[in-house]
Amino acid sequence: MFQTSLTTMSLLSLLFLLLLLFPLSTTSSSSSSIQDLLQSQGLPGGLFPKNVKSYNLDQNGRLEVNLGEPCFAKYDTRVYFDSVVRANLSYGGLMGLEGLTQEELFLWLPVKGIVVSDPSSGLILFDIGVAHKQLSLSLFEDPPSCKPQGVLLEKVAVKEMGFQMREGI
Secondary structure, X not given: OHHHHHHHHHHHHHHHHHHHHOOOOEEXXXXXXXXXXXXXXXXXXXXXXXXXXXXXXXXXOEEEEEOOOOEEEEOOOEEEEEEEEEEEEEOOEEEXXXXXXXXXXXXXXXXXXXXXXXXXXXXXXXXXXXXXXXEEHHHHOOOOOOEEHHHXXXXXXXXXXXXXXXXXX
């Protein structure tokens, strides 16, 4: 009897140790889950748009976010999300970003990293390669709407021709 209990305890301890050493990959199909993940890592929940289809986080911290299709969103300037965005996720940062570009002075520059080093400062740092840009964390509290490329280009063209857009279009 004592021998069976000891064996069972050993197996449970081994299983627990394996789970700690090899965390399972996380996959989700809702945008609120990506928000929860980001917030648990010291980042604002609104870094990715509302239309996230799914995400995967592997045991090495490599995050892959699937949006289904490329789209444009707006924070303080316009940003472009590829259909898949990848980054290394660690506490307070997304580094080695792929699939996210930001408009700066009529140029589209790749965002290479996003860091919140001191949440009490209220600032978030965007590494756009040639420069670092500090923005207010409040811009990223809620996920933005993300419009497909064709929809945005149609709106820009209509506005440039001097027409006013009605709400809801």
